[in-house]
Amino acid sequence: MKKISFLLSILVGTSSLLVNAQTKPTWNEIFARINKEVQENSNAYTSLKIASETIGHRLTGSANGKKAEQYAYDLLKSYGFTQLRFQPFEVESWSRGSLEVTIGNDVNHLQTIKSVSLAHSPVKVDLTLEVVDMGNGVEEDYATNPGKVKDKIALVYLGVLPGSKPGTPSLHRSEKTAIATKYGAKGIIVINTPPNGVLLTGTASVTGKLIPIPAVCVGKEDGLLLKEQLTKGKLFSHIKMTNFSGLIKARNVVATIKGKTLPNEKIVIGGHLDSWDLATGAIDNGIGSFSVLDMARTFKKLNLQPARTIEFVMFMGEEEGLLGSRAYVEDAVKNKTIDQIRYMMNYDMSNDIKGYSTSAEDSRELFTSIGAIAHSIDTSFSNLFRVGAGLHSDHQPFMLQGVPTGGGAGGGLPKNAGPCYHADCDVFSLVEENGMKNTVRFGSMLLYGVADANEIKSKHFTDAETKAFLIKNNLKEPLQIAGEWRWKD
Numbered sequence: 001m002k003k004i005s006f007l008l009s010i011l012v013g014t015s016s017l018l019v020n021a022q023t024k025p026t027w028n029e030i031f032a033r034i035n036k037e038v039q040e041n042s043n044a045y046t047s048l049k050i051a052s053e054t055i056g057h058r059l060t061g062s063a064n065g066k067k068a069e070q071y072a073y074d075l076l077k078s079y080g081f082t083q084l085r086f087q088p089f090e091v092e093s094w095s096r097g098s099l100e101v102t103i104g105n106d107v108n109h110l111q112t113i114k115s116v117s118l119a120h121s122p123v124k125v126d127l128t129l130e131v132v133d134m135g136n137g138v139e140e141d142y143a144t145n146p147g148k149v150k151d152k153i154a155l156v157y158l159g160v161l162p163g164s165k166p167g168t169p170s171l172h173r174s175e176k177t178a179i180a181t182k183y184g185a186k187g188i189i190v191i192n193t194p195p196n197g198v199l200l201t202g203t204a205s206v207t208g209k210l211i212p213i214p215a216v217c218v219g220k221e222d223g224l225l226l227k228e229q230l231t232k233g234k235l236f237s238h239i240k241m242t243n244f245s246g247l248i249k250a251r252n253v254v255a256t257i258k259g260k261t262l263p264n265e266k267i268v269i270g271g272h273l274d275s276w277d278l279a280t281g282a283i284d285n286g287i288g289s290f291s292v293l294d295m296a297r298t299f300k301k302l303n304l305q306p307a308r309t310i311e312f313v314m315f316m317g318e319e320e321g322l323l324g325s326r327a328y329v330e331d332a333v334k335n336k337t338i339d340q341i342r343y344m345m346n347y348d349m350s351n352d353i354k355g356y357s358t359s360a361e362d363s364r365e366l367f368t369s370i371g372a373i374a375h376s377i378d379t380s381f382s383n384l385f386r387v388g389a390g391l392h393s394d395h396q397p398f399m400l401q402g403v404p405t406g407g408g409a410g411g412g413l414p415k416n417a418g419p420c421y422h423a424d425c426d427v428f429s430l431v432e433e434n435g436m437k438n439t440v441r442f443g444s445m446l447l448y449g450v451a452d453a454n455e456i457k458s459k460h461f462t463d464a465e466t467k468a469f470l471i472k473n474n475l476k477e478p479l480q481i482a483g484e485w486r487w488k489d
Helices: 026-041 044-054 063-078 139-143 173-182 219-231 280-301 323-334 361-377 395-399 433-452 463-472 476-481
Strands: 008-012 083-103 115-117 124-133 153-157 187-191 214-218 237-257 262-272 308-315 341-346 356-357 384-387 405-409
Touching: 008 026, 008 395, 026 280, 026 361, 026 405, 026 433, 044 063, 044 280, 044 361, 044 433, 063 083, 063 237, 063 280, 063 308, 083 115, 083 214, 083 262, 124 187, 124 219, 153 173, 153 219, 173 187, 173 214, 173 476, 187 219, 187 237, 214 405, 219 237, 237 280, 262 280, 262 323, 262 433, 280 308, 280 323, 280 433, 308 433, 323 433, 341 433, 356 361, 361 433, 384 405, 395 405, 433 476, 463 476
Parallel strands: 124 153, 153 187, 187 214, 262 308, 262 341, 341 405, 356 384
Antiparallel strands: 008 384, 083 237, 115 214, 124 237, 237 308, 356 405
């Protein structure tokens, strides 16, 4: 699930912040060592290449997914980790089977259209129904004519259509599917936004469980043509699909460095190891998860032990509903260790970072102080500072428990990889080694600084503070759609 831009830019820090009470004199030397080690010996690019070539996709619950879990575990073990474990969890999972989608103005003469199933569609579908254009697929598109889509197939645009009313929300595909279902749709066709017929997969479920209607994606050009045809007359579609769904076992991989002086305070840093199955998931989220693995390697190689405990976590099941991070947080709540987590840092499609992001405004001084040292080492790091919040990645379960979240900011995806998001072109040839190195070295500096700081001003939000924070960041509506808004207004 993903991937709304995590944070909004509000400040660019400068090296003038280098002298700051938040920093320690030792950090300059330690950050310089981190920089040298990563520049000379980073294994992020190589290990991702090997995984892409020998494992392939990393779909949760699949044989490949299990291979990826073991690969990450063995890699961390080879780096010298002894506090290393699998965190198993059992969840409902989904995998695609067959799909045929045909469309036309005559139910007896329908033409095949290139398409791909969205995850958590039903296990068996065979239906023929009228298609209706529901615009952006947001609540307003349905409320003006609530019965328009009942017992029909909704056609919706994935993002926000050009020329839409200012302020139109850009909802996740799962949220658009939930709204269509609410108004009685029996199926949904989602139009992808990149050009050249790129198809997107990903979950259409806000809960990580099966949805009651089939959801498919078509390419931009085909989808816009359907919209045009609907202005001239009726269209019908036959959707026939089979899928698999059932309980599966998966494992997060957790490696720990115990804190030197504050071992009961914990910094969690992670990225999701799993990917969709149309390609090898090199960008989503190979560049993020394998960068975190190399941060772990760097800490062990340099024998770094900051004040607080660090847990490096490879989450599985992110793509199918944040399953691994939810399991991690649920265990922490159950074991009453959630309050020990002082920060969660998430690296999801992070590349060539130029600054730091956080959900906590009161981390500004600490983060920009760390960034000022990084800038003094390499001026390509601009010390951008971003604050805000979004959904649909592994930080979300932590954030909903009031835990401050953050990570890298700035940079950009390599080789114009954005159109390949969740698509069959998300392959290793898109990866750039230097971008991964930059994420590793500057991300490691942030991690060490936060884990070693004399004080972390950002505290856990209370329940009331969490509610106010989510409302401020316009997250109430999507959380309500997902059934995760726990407050009664």
